[in-house]
Amino acid sequence: MHDIPIAMYEVRFHGRGGQGAVTAANILAIAAVKQGFYAQAFPFFGVERRGAPVQAFTRIDTKKIDLRMNVYSPDAVIVLDPTLMAVVDVTSGLKEGGIIVINTSKKPEDFEFSGYKIATVNATEIALKHKLGSQAAPIVNTAILGAYSKVIGNVKIEYVVEAIRENAPAKREENALAAKDAYEQTILRW
């Protein structure tokens, strides 16, 4: 696990339109600021459509962030929908030794990404347990943030939970619980 970042820490979220990747990036930034960091979150500046692949980004730093360009070499990538990995290279630009957090029922050893650290969490199951979204379209973004906190650790779970409670668009308590569950259930391999 990483401690407080010395240098700027950059995260890329991969999801599908409607899954809440943009909200996840925003809430992570809010949590980071609550913890005392500076942070910035922005969507990939695309024309978003429900179901289409989307990306969102969070930058975290100990000092004011002036950088305004896109994130090209993230320290970590968060995959909200594992089916994306068939159509998008989620490792694109990922730093050597970087972290990949995947929402999946599989285990880290089921994935072959050489040179990266893998963590998995069944965020879909957790989201459904807490009735977040529908069976067809579960909202996994808050659960995946719990996994982020467990795996990457620079933003502590208590700040993630607080940020979710204050900013989730609906079902705030259920979303907070989903993050906590995911925090407990995330599997790391490295």
Added chain:
Amino acid sequence: MKVMIRGNESIAYAFKLAKVKVIPAYPITPSTLVPEKISEFIANGEMDAQFVPVESEHSAISAAIGASSKGVRVGTATASQGLALMHEVLFIASGMRLPIVMGIGNRALSAPINIWCDHQDMMAQRDTGWMQFYAESNQEGLDLGLMAFKIAEDERILLPAMIGIDAFVLTHTVEPVEMPEQKDVDDFLGEFVPHYVTLDPKKPATLGSFGFPQHYMEFKFGQWVAMEHAKKVIDEVFEKFANKFDRKYSKVSAEFMEDANIAIVTMGSMSGTAREFVKKMREKGKKIGLVKLTVFRPFPKEELLSILKDVPVVAVMERNISFGFGGAVYAEMGANFVNESKSPKILDFIVGLGGRDITFKTFEAVLETAERSLKGEKVDEVNWVDVNKEAVLKVEGSL
């Protein structure tokens, strides 16, 4: 209080804190969140204002003129084609000397259709008589939004103002913003009380009437004088704001310029990445500095003369193009020095049109050309950066 908000929300909060009374608006990407957020404030009872949903941007600015003529504080927001559709009405707002404030989510113009960032929309309104401010960050969007009312409503000026916040790079980016207290804003801004003729059924008057040739030019000279006065009033308001809120603004800010032999001139959100680049280059011993333009209208002539007069090479980077000449900032920078006995070499760099990302590579290309110029090599005056020129020249024919 520190809050995490998007650039569009900076404008919406500025309007809320300024207690704007009428907001006529028509949604357009990337500015839509501004009217959305304001209608939310009004629906929640957090803002005592009239939101006027209209059928086009042309109507939005027309309604803004009507409301402002009554003598109340008015704000709106738009972008790109929406701002272009307002064009003919913008002259009426400034000609009638109405202190309307408008947030612009700086976005490219069609064709081809593009929703991403550049400054062409606001640059195309350069001559409409509106003051123009460009924000680097969401904090600046909020602060400039507040200050714009104070400047616009100053009776030495009475001109409308636009605040540019870059499409997506600011409009959709969440970042920390220090939210001023309502009472401090009230102290700073005060209530808007016009001391001139306004629309009032009890005292009928004609506003925006005919101006015959024997009067028209005096009206226009009046606008010229007001814009000249704005230079001083902007400084005064920036200073008052700094005293109240401890955040300093200037029409032009110079960083790392003391011994610089190359100055990079920027506007809007690219200034942040530019600052990081300049710091990196300074570590390598390169004498490069950053000059950020926050105010484009009135053009900060005097400040630029004093900051740049002894700098050998000035690299103007801009997200707009006037086909047949070059970028708007470059043209004005050149004109600025034309009657001076000494002028820097002024180079133009067209960058980041239609949302093309402005990265360290962009700045490296700019610096490389500027350094060649510094060595006395002849370089192009207008340079397009990060463009596949070969592909275009193959089709258009080489230059």
